[in-house]
Amino acid sequence: MRSTRSHRSARPVLAVLIAVIAIALAMPALGGVSAASPQQLRELHNYRIDGITTKEQRTAIERTGLSIEGAGATYVIARGYAREAANVQALGFDISPSFAPDDFPPGYEGYHNYAEMNDAIAKEVAKHPTLVKSFSIGKSYEGRDIPAVLITKDAPTYTSGRPEVLFDGLHHAREHLTVETTLYIMRLFADGYTKKRSIRKLVNTRAIWIIFDINPDGGEYDITGDQFHYWRKNRQPNDPNPNVGTDLNRNYDYKWGCCGGSSGDPADETYRGAKAFSAPESKMLAKFVDSRVINGTEQITAAISFHTFGELVMWPYGYTFTDVPPDMTQEDHDTFVKIGQTMAQSTCLSGDCYYPQQMSDLYITDGTSVDWEYGAHHIFAFTIEMYGNDFYVPDSVIKSQTQRMKGSVTYLTKIANCPYQAIGKGC
Ligand code: 0X9
Ligand code: ZN
Numbered sequence: 066m067r068s069t070r071s072h073r074s075a076r077p078v079l080a081v082l083i084a085v086i087a088i089a090l091a092m093p094a095l096g097g098v099s100a101a102s103p104q105q106l107r108e109l110h111n112y113r114i115d116g117i118t119t120k121e122q123r124t125a126i127e128r129t130g131l132s133i134e135g136a137g138a139t140y141v142i143a144r145g146y147a148r149e150a151a152n153v154q155a156l157g158f159d160i161s162p163s164f165a166p167d168d169f170p171p172g173y174e175g176y177h178n179y180a181e182m183n184d185a186i187a188k189e190v191a192k193h194p195t196l197v198k199s200f201s202i203g204k205s206y207e208g209r210d211i212p213a214v215l216i217t218k219d220a221p222t223y224t225s226g227r228p229e230v231l232f233d234g235l236h237h238a239r240e241h242l243t244v245e246t247t248l249y250i251m252r253l254f255a256d257g258y259t260k261k262r263s264i265r266k267l268v269n270t271r272a273i274w275i276i277f278d279i280n281p282d283g284g285e286y287d288i289t290g291d292q293f294h295y296w297r298k299n300r301q302p303n304d305p306n307p308n309v310g311t312d313l314n315r316n317y318d319y320k321w322g323c324c325g326g327s328s329g330d331p332a333d334e335t336y337r338g339a340k341a342f343s344a345p346e347s348k349m350l351a352k353f354v355d356s357r358v359i360n361g362t363e364q365i366t367a368a369i370s371f372h373t374f375g376e377l378v379m380w381p382y383g384y385t386f387t388d389v390p391p392d393m394t395q396e397d398h399d400t401f402v403k404i405g406q407t408m409a410q411s412t413c414l415s416g417d418c419y420y421p422q423q424m425s426d427l428y429i430t431d432g433t434s435v436d437w438e439y440g441a442h443h444i445f446a447f448t449i450e451m452y453g454n455d456f457y458v459p460d461s462v463i464k465s466q467t468q469r470m471k472g473s474v475t476y477l478t479k480i481a482n483c484p485y486q487a488i489g490k491g492c
Pocket of ligand 2: 371
């Protein structure tokens with residue numbers, strides 16, 4: 066089935082121009098991005114084309130220049146350039162990006178790569194179809210779905226009416242332990258429903274949203290090849306600058322780039338992007354949170370964004386050293402501190418406890434998800450920096466270190482009906 070890529074005829078300038086316009090128009094369907102970047106145009110990609118059953122169809126695909134690498138009963142996997150994919154689409158075929166699975170090395174096999182994470186989610190939905198509903202909040206830059214679940218007692222039909230919480234993982238590609246944590250949270254609530262009364266009560270009375278992996282392109286890139294890449298950002302090009310990636314946790318539209326807590330240089334690890342929400346991944350998370358505003362009220366009242374490492378429980382703001390700036394009330398600050406301290410206390414393992422502090426006590430950041438969630442939506446949102454003295458902790462610690470989050474997760478979910486109860490006040 067493998068074809069050669071040796072003979073290609075030169076195209077007249079006009080035909081190339083038309084092809085580039087066609088690709089730009091086709092890219093949203095193919096890659097979930099608004100236009101093909103010059104870098105994308107130069108790179109080879111894998112595609113899946115569905116509804117392919119005949120030799121005539123396969124021949125038509127090969128004639129566009131795409132190279133068929135393998136075929137199933139009703140589909141083919143092909144490799145080639147975006148312009149060729151656009152030609153296939155123009156012929157009316159059902160073409161989408163396809164990703165070769167990458168995997169964790171020995172000692173880390175217990176971690177889930179993107180495909181394994183999706184399988185784990187699908188399995189949990191199959192196990193508990195009335196409690197767990199899975200969906201995608203949108204596409205990453207490279208076109209991967211950003212998977213999410215809703216967990217509540219009647220998830221498939223739930224629309225609103227219960228206090229809601231949000232847990233997210235993998236803003237930073239190399240922080241793989243956070244995907245394990247979001248998967249753990251899913252099982253904690255879904256599998257715990259029949260086993261533990263306190264969990265059942267939470268699932269019956271709260272709506273729990275989990276966004277497992279907000280940076281799937283970065284996460285997969287980080288595990289390609291035979292060594293970890295220490296990758297942090299997403300995989301969005303910054304043409305014509307050759308450096309790839311935006312730090313998703315500097316790209317949110319709250320005090321974006323305000324305060325020296327991010328970089329304007331694409332070469333830097335904390336590059337904030339060309340503008341707020343220039344990265345599709347942060348934009349999709351925000352769009353999802355925005356979508357939970359119902360009759361003018363944000364339904365999500367509390368959230369945790371998981372990162373590694375440092376064993377910290379942190380509250381907003383990151384953009385200023387001031388504890389109670391004009392865009393925070395004293396009451397909210399006191400509530401943040403109390404919840405943060407309580408969550409930190411619940412993490413103690415052999416006398417080792419996470420440390421509670423304001424985000425800026427670590428360093429100033431601007432454009433973080435948590436600043437945006439509180440600043441724009443008044444969500445009691447926390448950053449938790451999990452266990453580790455490196456990003457790549459062996460899979461032997463996954464169980465104990467994800468379970469260590471149980472107290473924080475259940476406490477925050479419990480008080481989501483009125484977070485001010487943490488300081489003895491009502492709502
Ligand atoms: O810098 C970040 O985005 C987070 N740390 S990490 O090592 N996971 O990259 C911290 C975000 C919280 N904000 C502040 N500490 N200011
Ligand atoms: Zn991080």
